Amino acid sequence: MSNLKNTDLNVPLEENELGLQGFETPRILMDLIDEDLTSLLEITNRPVVSARQFDRTQLIQLCRLAAKYETQPQRLSRPLTGMILISAFYEPSTRTRLSFESAWHRLGGDIMSITDSSTTGIAKGETLQDVGEMLNNYGDMVVLRDSDESAIYGMLETLRIPVINGGNGSDEHPTQALADIYTILKAYPRLLNNCDLTGESRLKIGIIGVPNLMRTIRSLLIFLKYFASGIAEIIFITEDETPLSDKQRNDLESENIKYRVTKDLDNELPHLDIIYQNSIAWLGNDYKQFGSKYRLSKTSRFKKGAVVLHPLARGEELDRSLDKTPFNWYFAQARGAVFVRMALLSAILKIYS
Numbered sequence: 001m002s003n004l005k006n007t008d009l010n011v012p013l014e015e016n017e018l019g020l021q022g023f024e025t026p027r028i029l030m031d032l033i034d035e036d037l038t039s040l041l042e043i044t045n046r047p048v049v050s051a052r053q054f055d056r057t058q059l060i061q062l063c064r065l066a067a068k069y070e071t072q073p074q075r076l077s078r079p080l081t082g083m084i085l086i087s088a089f090y091e092p093s094t095r096t097r098l099s100f101e102s103a104w105h106r107l108g109g110d111i112m113s114i115t116d117s118s119t120t121g122i123a124k125g126e127t128l129q130d131v132g133e134m135l136n137n138y139g140d141m142v143v144l145r146d147s148d149e150s151a152i153y154g155m156l157e158t159l160r161i162p163v164i165n166g167g168n169g170s171d172e173h174p175t176q177a178l179a180d181i182y183t184i185l186k187a188y189p190r191l192l193n194n195c196d197l198t199g200e201s202r203l204k205i206g207i208i209g210v211p212n213l214m215r216t217i218r219s220l221l222i223f224l225k226y227f228a229s230g231i232a233e234i235i236f237i238t239e240d241e242t243p244l245s246d247k248q249r250n251d252l253e254s255e256n257i258k259y260r261v262t263k264d265l266d267n268e269l270p271h272l273d274i275i276y277q278n279s280i281a282w283l284g285n286d287y288k289q290f291g292s293k294y295r296l297s298k299t300s301r302f303k304k305g306a307v308v309l310h311p312l313a314r315g316e317e318l319d320r321s322l323d324k325t326p327f328n329w330y331f332a333q334a335r336g337a338v339f340v341r342m343a344l345l346s347a348i349l350k351i352y353s
Helices: 019-032 037-043 056-071 095-106 128-135 151-156 174-187 215-230 246-254 265-271 330-349
Strands: 084-089 110-114 141-146 163-168 203-208 231-237 259-262 274-277 280-283 286-289 307-309
Touching: 019 056, 019 174, 037 056, 037 330, 056 174, 056 215, 056 330, 084 095, 095 110, 095 141, 095 163, 095 174, 095 330, 128 151, 141 151, 141 330, 151 163, 163 174, 174 215, 174 274, 174 307, 174 330, 203 215, 203 265, 215 231, 215 246, 231 265, 307 330
Parallel strands: 084 110, 084 141, 141 163, 203 231, 203 274, 231 259, 274 307
Antiparallel strands: 280 286
16 A cells, blocks of 8 residues: 555546657658658568668658657558457567557557467477468468577578567567667657768767677667768777677778777766667576666766667666656657557558558
8 A cells, every 4th residue: 555655546647748759759750751652662571580671761761650650640540450460479578569569459450469488389399480380370470579599580481471570589679679760760850861960960879788799789780870971979888898799890880880889988978969778688598687887867967958768678777767857768769669660560561551
């Protein structure tokens, strides 16, 4: 009962105000982008395994479609009625699983959900190839999360329906990166003017974590390449001595993106426009925390107008005191994930509401 002492149970609940982050910015973003769905035809009936499958135009059009869904929910016509999503999450998930299922339901579809591989034939030694063959008969699309990086590739061998990577070990998480880019473009729509940004209009991005081990950051870095001319610098804040793989370094250098590694968050924070914090990496069948000593709160020395992103779930690295500050864009990030996944589902199935 003590938890209820500050709650008036006789007062009806009120919806949180969407404010700038939840309504105004997606509407502005939608107005800035001319609709051209032809670029999304290349996604139709394709599996989505890696962020490398998308180009800049496709990212921008997916974000525009997401903004349309976010700001005009009353126009949804439920085009997925009669279609079934197989939501196969063999690794713990809250936001990814529920946002995909919410997205599918909002578009009118039905869902079969698997949240534990021990309840399937895999526990008896069944191969992923055989599981994929069976799933062809049971649904119209699969979203798969597995701590084994190779699992999605094994299932691809026999799947004849599209599959979306919901996170494969420490490899990639492309749809989380889609949600990240959607949030970044809402916060900084000037990135759309890719060739016209100079000086102070270019962004300094701080990434707290180990890019070589964290799938959310791995996918995000691939997408950030498409906005290279709008990025002044990426600063990796970590105690790890070799946080970047050779491939990641080559990707950044090929786009002339300036980057560096530091252990000093306090010195960098007042100069950062975006702070992306991620402390959890999946390694095998368990997770490990990196950089949890780097903590953000409302007393942190943020640059005016800075944006804090976090893929969640969070620990002590992201204090709740930050929640009610204008720096909090991580809740908008989680909210927007529903709409950007709606956009992706629509593009894959070529069924637009």
